[in-house]
Amino acid sequence: MSFNNFTVPYPAEQPYTKRVAYFSMEFAIHQPLKIYSGGLGFLAGSHMRSAYELRQNLVGVGILWKYGYYDQERHQDQTLDVAWNEKQYSFLEDTGIRFQINVHDHPVWIKVYYLNPETFKTAPMFLLSTDVPENDYVSQTITHRLYDANVATKVAQFILLGVGGAKLMDIIGFNPELYHLNEAHGLSAAFYLYNKFKNLDDVRKRLVFTTHTPEEAGNEKHDIYLCHKMSYFCGLSVDEVRKLTGIYDDAFNHSLVALRFAKIANGVSALHGVVAREMWSKYPGVCPIISITNSQNYRYWADKQLYRFREAGDDYGIDDRKKYLKKRAFEIVADQTGKLFNPDVFTIVWARRFAGYKRAGMLTTDEKRFEKLLTNSKYPVQIIWAGKPYPVDHPAISEFNQLVHLSKKYKNVAVLIGYELALSKRLKQAADCWLNNPRVPREASGTSGMTAAMNGAVNFSTDDGWIPEFINHGHNGFVVPKGDYANMTVHEQDQYDLDKLYEILENEILPLYYDNYATWRLVMKNSMQDVRFQFESNRMAHEYYDQLYK
CATH class of the missing domain: 3.40.50.2000 (Glycogen Phosphorylase B;)
Structure with missing residues (x-):
């Protein structure tokens, strides 16, 4: 199968012709594909199934986790044991696509896998992996564990999803009219787009955001200098980032910036919409937040x-x-x-x-x-x-x-x-x-x-x-x-x-x-x-x- 000028492999139905790329750290599609941890993934998985059923012009962009989230096992006394076992997937197609992005000022190779819509009845999905022999060991580990506990690894994962996913969309020529971030993990895509279009208006009209976290402490924040050192901002200096994002302290708040860069965002229940609007209202420059209640397939x-x-x-x-x-x-x-x-x-x-x-x-x-x-x-x-x-x-x-x-x-x-x-x-x-x-x-x-x-x-x-x-x-x-x-x-x-x-x-x-x-x-x-x-x-x-x- 050719991935040049990629289009979804079925005719899109009339209300759903707009091209959308949906970015998520995790997708719970089916038991054999262990690239999810919890509710965020369950929601994304049901979304991909419905996009297929409704024939929407949408592709999923995620990461192929070598060890998944982890395997839950038991110690001898029945208490919890955590195991990391390598996963094998014969049903994923190697697209043959290889490309590089910068992580920590260092080129990292990405290999791209494809989940055909007919395999599990989902929208077409692209999964990124850095677990290739061309990479040094540290770069390979970026796609080893979902939500890695190491902060630098986690920031690298965010860069892979956002920058890697957005660059892939250019490589395959899908040319999304909208980039939908399911949670702020893929926000680095916005900096890739800023690099491409050179102005924030062009980014804003292409970005929508779903927030899932009803309290500020739960929203990811990382040291802005670490993010800069890791190449999160696609070549922008810290001063340029501050000017662009309005973040003047040292904690880079991914969700807040997503709300400032997106043209519209949504909470995931009516109550959450109310809570989110109230929670973010004290920050200037935040986009409108509506509610679309989560559902299952x-x-x-x-x-x-x-x-x-x-x-x-x-x-x-x-x-x-x-x-x-x-x-x-x-x-x-x-x-x-x-x-x-x-x-x-x-x-x-x-x-x-x-x-x-x-x-x-x-x-x-x-x-x-x-x-x-x-x-x-x-x-x-x-x-x-x-x-x-x-x-x-x-x-x-x-x-x-x-x-x-x-x-x-x-x-x-x-x-x-x-x-x-x-x-x-x-x-x-x-x-x-x-x-x-x-x-x-x-x-x-x-x-x-x-x-x-x-x-x-x-x-x-x-x-x-x-x-x-x-x-x-x-x-x-x-x-x-x-x-x-x-x-x-x-x-x-x-x-x-x-x-x-x-x-x-x-x-x-x-x-x-x-x-x-x-x-x-x-x-x-x-x-x-x-x-x-x-x-x-x-x-x-x-x-x-x-x-x-x-």
């Missing part, structure tokens, strides 16, 4: 059989199917932990990236209530935890390990490893209740509950991210009513949420499931229906063209 995620029974009004079929899905997922639980879970028992699943604000072990912090919950013979429960902490986030790893130790006390508690796309889908099928309890308002969107609902799990969540747009309490899910969080300390907020979680679980959810299953099933069916179109990524991919790219 129905075709990839949903259990179609459940939906068929729902459409046919076959309640027996729904119950039978859900029980089968639970039973099948519980084989994984048994295989990993030696515990036999019962498909007739109410099953709570908490599974997502382990991060402090997501409060994985929240239910366990009240030991008496937790003990009572797990030993209740009238309303028995089973709980599964899974998720990958960042490999050097020691508090998160410690929380994971505490849950592992706690689970040894109970037959009905399991902690699983290997939380990636395949296990994610199985755990959503295993769940009666998908538990989500981030500290409000720190979850920008959080999309795992969408795909849970597509597999017959009922959401139970604090009122954050996409949840305010979705849950109608008792109708299609359950939600902790917002407290006066602004006037609470973190400890008070945690205590308030914990009390509410237990109240709703003990007094509403469990009695409904065991004493009035017909109504529980109705809640499940409402949830499946409400998530189907409103939180399906075709709606989202359409809105990107309609609102962000127009």
